[in-house]
Each structure stands twice: as C-alpha cells, then as structure tokens.
Amino acid sequence: MSHTLDAPILVLADLDDAGHPTGAALELLAAARSLSPQAIALVLGDAAAASAVAPALATAGATRLLAAAVPALAGCAADAVAAAARAAGAAAVLVASDYRGKEIAGRAAVLLGSAASSDLADLRLGEGGDALTGTKLVLSGSWTTTSALALGGPAPVIAVRPGAYEAAADGIAELTPEALEVAPAAESAAVELVESDRSAAAAGPELTEARVVVVGGRGIDGDFDLVRSLAEPLGAAVGATRVACDEGWIERSAQVGQTGVSVSPRLYIGLGVSGAVHHTSGIQGAQTIVAVCDDSEAPIFEMADFGVVGDVGEVVPQMVAELARLRG
Ligand SMILES: Cc1cc2nc3c(=O)[nH]c(=O)nc-3n(C[C@H](O)[C@H](O)[C@H](O)COP(=O)(O)OP(=O)(O)OC[C@H]3O[C@@H](n4cnc5c(N)ncnc54)[C@H](O)[C@@H]3O)c2cc1C
Structure with a gap:
C-alpha cells in the first residue's frame, strides 16, 4: 500500500474477563495502523479500566485512547462506537468479527448512517483514498470476494476477521485516557446484563480468537x-462439529462451520471429523490443519x-504423551 489516510481509524478495543485487551483488539490496532498513522482505541469502561490497559494498547499501535463508561452489551457498545466515531472524526471503525462485533457493526452503522461489512480481511485503501477494500471468503470458502466501502462520508463500520492480522508490538505512544460521555439510547439501556456464567466447555481461550483450536467430531x-486432554497442554480452544453439538456432547456455541463460528487459528486439529464442506467453510482461515480420522x-x-x-x-x-515428552 503506497498511501495512508489523514483521518484516524477508530478501533473498538474489547477487554476480556480479566480486564486485558483481547487478542482481537490488538490485531484490530495493527489493521488500523496499516491504514492510518492515527489509531484511536475505544475502551468500554471507566478511566481506571482504560488506564490499566493503556500500555498494552499503545504497544499494539494505539495513538489515542477514549474511555466510555457504558455496559459492553452490543446496544450500548454501538451507541459508544457511533459517538466516538463522530467525536474523533474517524474515517472508519473496526470491530472484531464475532457474534457481538457483527451486531455492533450493524447497529453502529445504522446510527452513523454509514455502511457495514463483516468477516473482512486484508483491508486496503483504494486508489485516491476514497474507498476501503477488504476480502471475504464466501460460499463455504470456495470464493473470495472483495468489497469496497466508501470513505469520506459517515464512517463505515467493518467487522474484521479474527486472526487476519498479527498484533504489533512496536507502538511508542504514551496514552492518557480521555473520557467520552455517552448517553445510551433508551432501547440500548433497556437491556441489562443480569448474570454472566462462563460454561465449562468454554474454559480456555475464545474460539474465534484462539491460536490453536482442537475440534471434536462424531468420531470422538x-x-x-x-x-480437552490435547487442547489443554496446547492452550487451545475446544470446538465441535454440528453433529457433536446435535448429540448434546457440548454447547452449541462451540460449533465451527457454516452455521457456527468461523475460526482462523494458526493450528487446527480435527479429531474424528470427516471434513464436510459445511464444517470446513468455518476453518478456511486456519494456517495449518491436522486431522485424525479412521477413514x-x-x-x-x-x-x-x-x-x-x-x-x-x-x-x-x-x-x-509426545507433547509432554517434548516439553520435558
Ligand atoms: C445447512 C447445513 C449447515 C451445516 N452447518 C454445519 C456447521 O456449521 N458445522 C458443522 O460441523 N457441520 C455443519 N453441518 C453438518 C455437516 O454437513 C456434517 O454433517 C458434519 O460437519 C459432520 O460432522 P462430523 O465430521 O463430526 O461427523 P461425520 O461426518 O459422521 O464424520 C465423523 C468421522 O469420524 C470418523 N471416526 C469414527 N470413529 C472414529 C474413531 N474412533 N477415530 C477416528 N475417527 C473416527 C468417521 O470415519 C468419520 O469420518 C451442516 C449441514 C447443513 C445441511
């Protein structure tokens, strides 16, 4: 890419349960910096929460930090994203392309009167800088499409495929959180998170963000x-085929594939998985695929x-056993 934008890119920098930036948030900052020298991180939390993550976000390339003290639910998050994009004069907004991120992208684009697109990778500025292009795998991964979102008007909101970018570690900005006042819309505030209980199946890294994913199919x-005996020593997330979910062996949220989640790990290991196209469409972004199957x-x-x-x-x-031996 020969040129970058003058205007900033806004990144929704989600925090995990422990209050650290998610891997996807750090990747989004790398994507933003490939498009503009100004990458604004928006954290949903108070100034103290934002201060705690400022060094990590700066290292990953953020040049400015906004903190909006609103709940992280999609409705309030979209209100904050739209308010931040307007306040900062952002050229575009990047969010993670998971279930919640896609909902935020759609909602925020409606609020901004702009375009939204999901599952994009390889973002580039078009000639003249008047459009932003990104690629997307469609039709079970058999086609790659390129979409162009117009720049120069209300900021388009783009959900970026997790794993599509390497997080950077060479940022040098010193970030001081700036509080952003956001009054959530009545319909956003009407939804309150009453309880959040992480299932045992979801122990370990997030499926959509994990560097290693081990999937169980009918064959297990x-x-x-x-x-899990293989996933745990690898620090991997556990996924499943639809059959395994249909059988009730694991929660539906673990389903990988066309009607589940898409994963982009460095390493995918399928155990007792036949490789039906409805499943493999969700692993097109995997770098290395290992399969154990008796057929x-x-x-x-x-x-x-x-x-x-x-x-x-x-x-x-x-x-x-071999993993344990290699690790001494
Ligand atoms: C509209 C639609 C959407 C769908 N969406 C999804 C989706 O999102 N995700 C998804 O996964 N599927 C989806 N499916 C279902 C998909 O088509 C397949 O049926 C499913 O992926 C097969 O799962 P599987 O590989 O676990 O089972 P199988 O296809 O039955 O494969 C199991 C494999 O394990 C092997 N095996 C058996 N025992 C052992 C053993 N002891 N050791 C080693 N190997 C063994 C078998 O030989 C076989 O190859 C969808 C289907 C439709 C129609």
Missing part, C-alpha cells in the same frame, strides 16, 4: 475429555497439512 463418540477417504485429508489415519482413542493419548 462424546468423549470431550479426550479433546482414509474422509474429505478432511484433502485439505489437511498433516493427517493420521487411526482411532482417536489410540492416537490422541500418544499425541499428549
């Missing part, structure tokens, strides 16, 4: 302890970088 025959004709082996034809009950314990 309900034994998700076997899947040598299973389609997963057509896209796998490494494959083991065998019984998961025999192969997985050997993988776990």
Whole structure:
C-alpha cells in the first residue's frame, strides 16, 4: 500500500474477563495502523479500566485512547462506537468479527448512517483514498470476494476477521485516557446484563480468537475429555462439529462451520471429523490443519497439512504423551 489516510481509524478495543485487551483488539490496532498513522482505541469502561490497559494498547499501535463508561452489551457498545466515531472524526471503525462485533457493526452503522461489512480481511485503501477494500471468503470458502466501502462520508463500520492480522508490538505512544460521555439510547439501556456464567466447555481461550483450536467430531463418540486432554497442554480452544453439538456432547456455541463460528487459528486439529464442506467453510482461515480420522477417504485429508489415519482413542493419548515428552 503506497498511501495512508489523514483521518484516524477508530478501533473498538474489547477487554476480556480479566480486564486485558483481547487478542482481537490488538490485531484490530495493527489493521488500523496499516491504514492510518492515527489509531484511536475505544475502551468500554471507566478511566481506571482504560488506564490499566493503556500500555498494552499503545504497544499494539494505539495513538489515542477514549474511555466510555457504558455496559459492553452490543446496544450500548454501538451507541459508544457511533459517538466516538463522530467525536474523533474517524474515517472508519473496526470491530472484531464475532457474534457481538457483527451486531455492533450493524447497529453502529445504522446510527452513523454509514455502511457495514463483516468477516473482512486484508483491508486496503483504494486508489485516491476514497474507498476501503477488504476480502471475504464466501460460499463455504470456495470464493473470495472483495468489497469496497466508501470513505469520506459517515464512517463505515467493518467487522474484521479474527486472526487476519498479527498484533504489533512496536507502538511508542504514551496514552492518557480521555473520557467520552455517552448517553445510551433508551432501547440500548433497556437491556441489562443480569448474570454472566462462563460454561465449562468454554474454559480456555475464545474460539474465534484462539491460536490453536482442537475440534471434536462424531468420531470422538462424546468423549470431550479426550479433546480437552490435547487442547489443554496446547492452550487451545475446544470446538465441535454440528453433529457433536446435535448429540448434546457440548454447547452449541462451540460449533465451527457454516452455521457456527468461523475460526482462523494458526493450528487446527480435527479429531474424528470427516471434513464436510459445511464444517470446513468455518476453518478456511486456519494456517495449518491436522486431522485424525479412521477413514482414509474422509474429505478432511484433502485439505489437511498433516493427517493420521487411526482411532482417536489410540492416537490422541500418544499425541499428549509426545507433547509432554517434548516439553520435558
Ligand atoms: C445447512 C447445513 C449447515 C451445516 N452447518 C454445519 C456447521 O456449521 N458445522 C458443522 O460441523 N457441520 C455443519 N453441518 C453438518 C455437516 O454437513 C456434517 O454433517 C458434519 O460437519 C459432520 O460432522 P462430523 O465430521 O463430526 O461427523 P461425520 O461426518 O459422521 O464424520 C465423523 C468421522 O469420524 C470418523 N471416526 C469414527 N470413529 C472414529 C474413531 N474412533 N477415530 C477416528 N475417527 C473416527 C468417521 O470415519 C468419520 O469420518 C451442516 C449441514 C447443513 C445441511
């Protein structure tokens, strides 16, 4: 890319349960800095929460930090995003392309009177800087489309595919949070988060952000302890095929694929997964694919970088033992 924008890019920098910036938030800052020298991070929290994450956001490339003390639910988040985009004169807004991020993108774009697009990667400025383009995998990953969102008017809101950017670590700005007053709309304030209880299945990293994902399919025959025995030493998130979710072996939120979530890990390991296109459309962003399946004709082996034809009950314990041996 030969040129960058003069106007800033606004990034919704989500925090995790421990109050740290999510991996996706840090990646969004890298995406923003590839488009503009000014990357504004918006944190949903008070000044103290924002101060605590200022160094991490600065290292990842943020050049300004806004703090809006509103709940992180999608409605209030969208109100804050729209207010921040207007206040900062942002050229565009980036959010993470997960369920919540997509809802925020749609809501914020309506508030701003702008465009929204989701699951985009490889963002670039068009010639003349009057449009921002991004690519997206569609039709079960068999096509890549390029979309262009007009710049120069109300800021378009773009949900960026997690894993599409490497977080940077060379930012040098010293950030002092600036409080942004946001009055949530009545319909946003009407929804209150009463309780939040993370399921046991979701223990470990977020599926959509994880660097390593281990997926259990029908072939594990309900034994998700076997899947976790490999996921835990790898620091991996646990996912599932639709069949495994339909069987009630794991929560629906773990479903990867066309009607589940898309993942973009560096390493995907499928255990007892056949590789149906409805599933593999959700792993198109994976860099390395490993499959363990007892059917040598299973389609997963057509896209796998490494494959083991065998019984998961025999192969997985050997993988776990070898990992332990390598780590001494
Ligand atoms: C509209 C639509 C949307 C869909 N959306 C999704 C989606 O989002 N995500 C999704 O995953 N699916 C989705 N599906 C379902 C999809 O088409 C497949 O049916 C599903 O992905 C298959 O799951 P599986 O690989 O676990 O099961 P199977 O296809 O049954 O494969 C199981 C594999 O495990 C092997 N196996 C059995 N025992 C062992 C063992 N002991 N050790 C090793 N291997 C073993 C078998 O040989 C087989 O290859 C969708 C379907 C439709 C029609």
